[in-house]
Amino acid sequence: MLIELTDSLKSLLKETATQLKGAAKRRFQAQTVMGLGYGGQLIAQNEFGWDRKTIRKGIKELTTKITCVDNYSAKGRWKAEEHLANLLEDIKKLVDSHSSY
Template identity: 40%
Template sequence: MGTQEFMLNDTIKSTLKDAAQKLTGNCKRDFMAKVTEDYFNSSARKAETVLGWNRHSVQLGLHERWTGIVCVDNYQARGRHNSVEILPNLESDICLLVDAQAQADPKFQSTFLYARISARAVKEALVSEKGYDKRELPSRQTLGEILNRLGYRLKKHKKPSH
């Protein structure tokens, strides 16, 4: 350990961690890189060991400081994407399956079509009739939400009472 690391008591470490936690993106990486330069001789590994920071983020921050080139964070690419974006024909295939099973509200009190089919049955039909892979399809709940968004109301299955 270098002599500067001994200057970091638990209070200072806690303050640095807290400050870094309040920042995001490039500002956070720049802060972590500056602390790493000042206290850890530009060693991302030492910063990781002493402060618990992600070594790769610190290293990226150091590179950004040295080159002057700031990396752009691509937050939109994270997480699971919308089922309709991944499977562009999903909505039209659902409509083709459900339209044959749908009926208008008998009292004409709403514009919704009532589907005499469950979301689970729609999922099974997409696999058997339209050739989808079960793993690529959204969950039963998400299929229900898609059906509702498309203007269908699903059949409610009553549980048998014992």
């Protein structure tokens, strides 16, 4: 089945994808790509700007019926004190050795 991608359809699909998050977005993208047929991933990447890795993950979730859990809380930058436990002490030693009382 071949679907004609008009400008209004492209706009609708892009807008819908931006409104969704996580697994729901991947599921929507995967279903859309599967509906496009052969070459759908490449079409989605070029026409909608969707990431092919995300699409593949969505397709795997659809076919296996297993949804990957997103760990958004693990994203971001760690505090320096968390991965450099002696940082504060080392800074104090440096400053104390160069300061005079």
